Amino acid sequence: MNDENIHIGTLLKQFFGYWKIYVPIGIICLIAAICFLMVTSKEYEFTARMQLINDKQGMMSELKMLKSSGIGSLLGGSGSGISVEDEVIVLTSRTNMTEAILQTGYQVETRQRNGIKNVLLYGKDNPIIFLFPEQFLDTISESIKMKITLSDNKIRSIQVQSKLFKTVKLQEQALPSRISLPIGNILISPNTDIKNSEKQTITCQITPLQQVYEDLYEDVYAGAQETVSDIILLSFDNENKQRGCDFLNALMAVFNQYSRNVKVREANLNAKFVRERLDTITTELAYLEQKIETYKKQNNIPEPTLYAKAAITGYQELESTILETEARLKMLDYVVDYMKNPENEYASIPAVEGIGEKLIALYNQLVLDRQRLLLSSEKGNLEAINKKSHTFNNQLSALPTQEREYIEMKRQQKIKETVYLFLMQKLQEKELVNSPDEQTGRVIDAAYCSAKPIYPRKIIVLAIAFAMTCFLSLTVICLKLFIFTKE
Incomplete structure (x- = not known):
């Protein structure tokens, strides 16, 4: 009767007896591993970090206090936060990466x-x-x-x-x-x-530049440091320490310069629009001031007395609301007139409220804002304001005609002054966009190199050599035992 059981000990003894097979194979694999380590250039990991800066962290934050007011929100509302995902796409865009490649001579x-x-x-x-x-x-x-x-x-x-x-x-x-x-x-x-x-x-x-870009795009990692974070982590591998650091630093510098150029272009567009409106409102304001002065002289208007009477009626609070509403409508009319002008048919729409907003979103917001403001400001829909001002109008009707006309002119003057101050602040913001520290990303960690090379790893290479030795040895021994022996 044949014994069909497999005796492990016997098999191992037989395998160990073939040392003349696996020892030379092991030596060959070890030599190959050593040669690979000696020939292959070492690669290091390079890391850099930068923090995205929103508008409130920049120099223009003090001048952007109007964002919280009605006038500040007339062309788009309050500013939104920075999207890390969008900025990462901009950072690793072909435009920015190829510029960094050319600057560092990476080709x-x-x-x-x-x-x-x-x-x-x-x-x-x-x-x-x-x-x-x-x-x-x-x-x-x-x-x-x-x-x-x-x-x-x-x-x-x-x-x-x-x-x-x-x-x-x-x-x-x-x-x-x-x-x-x-x-x-x-x-x-x-x-x-x-x-x-x-x-x-x-x-x-x-x-070729395109080939280098495609290779680097696959190698460079860029993403948020944490799940909810405004810090971008950059990393990639390279064999030259100085070259790797230079490329990451150049990429961050190019990203900041690109973002700044975008802001400057939009600021220049906005400034042109604002200057045109500013010239108009300056002329109107000067004309109105001259008209008021002439009116006062002709009718001998005692201004302090009139405003004391108006203050008694509680008009000051209501006047602020009216000024805000009419100033917003006035600015919106400026933008709508700009868009209706045939010369601006294909021109970019000025983003007066802030810097860097998307033009399409701005246009849609303008349409919605204008519709909302008209609904709340037309004569037939100002019931809330009319109710509050009803008492004042009754009091005001008791004043002489000349005094009522004078108060109306002063109110128009205040509206134009409010718009004038708003436009002047927009021009100041444009100047601050060109400031050196007005940037999108603050460099937290300039590019640095890992202390030890990450490739090739000696342990991994030797482990692969050992695995290859075992595999090849077993293959040769099995062939010898089960194929050549039978023959």
């Missing part, structure tokens, strides 16, 4: 052999500096590879390869040297910070 990688490693040279470690024609880096469609041999401040030989043109080879070029290519000229200058007369060979690769 150009220069490498030199150091033992068996191909080390990335950057900044002060790079013996040469490349100068490209305008629009050269952001228009090339294929990579350009160069192999340059240097010694004694000269280019001994250079070979330039690309799918865009035939290979170009040059000999004995003094530095700085202008390399003429079918797609443009490249100037190669020596780095004066490096004094090295020994012969050295370096390789350079110039990658």
Whole structure:
């Protein structure tokens, strides 16, 4: 009777007997792991943090106190908070990332052999500096590879390869040297910070801008530090410490500059609109003041007496409401007239209330505000105000006609003065938009590098080597036992 049980001990003994198989395989895998660690360049993790700043945290906060008043909300209401998700999209947009790439020269990688490693040279470690024609880096469609041999401040030989043109080879070029290519000229200058007369060979690769952007877009992480937070965390991996820090810092600087440029453009649009309205209201106010002065002289109006009588009727509180309502309607009429002007048919709508609001949302809000204000301000719908002012009107009707006319002119003067002050504050806000510290993001942590490399990890590489040793050893032994033995 055959014994069909599997004896583990016997099998292990048989496997251990094949040490001549798994020991060489283990040695080969270990050597391969060591070679991989020696050849592969170390990569570090780079981290940066920035805090989003809303309007209330900027310099313009003191001038934006009108947001809480009726006049301050006439063109869009109170300011809304900053959306971290939206700002992250702007931060990692192609416009901003490509600008940071161009500023840091991220498209150009220069490498030199150091033992068996191909080390990335950057900044002060790079013996040469490349100068490209305008629009050269952001228009090339294929990579350009160069192999340059240097010694004694000269280019001994250079070979330039690309799918865009035939290979170009040059000999004995003094530095700085202008390399003429079918797609443009490249100037190669020596780095004066490096004094090295020994012969050295370096390789350079110039990658198309779109390809670099797509690679970085996948590698760079940008998101909120916490679930509910206005702090953006940035991180990505790179093998050169200085290059990684420079890129993240450049990306944050470009984001702030982009946001500031947007604010300045909108502020200039608003300022143009405000100045036009300001000229109109200034003329009207000057005319009205002259009219009041003439009226007072002709009719000998005792102003303090009139306003004492008006104050007794409790008109001051009601007057504030009327001033606010009519000033809001006046400003809305200005904006509507601006939009109805054929010259502004395709022009942007001025966001007078604040800086950075979306124009479409502003337009819709203007329509809704105007409808709401008209409903609450037309003669047939001012019942609430009329009830409060009924007593005052009865008292006022007892005054002489000249005094009533004079009070009405003074009320119109106050309305125009309120609008005038509001427009002046808008101009002051426009000037403060250009201030250096008016930015979207405050840098909390400038880019910094991890203390230890995150790739390659020695433990992981050795673990993979051990796993491969076991797998290959078992495979070979099984083949020997169950296939070749049967044959």
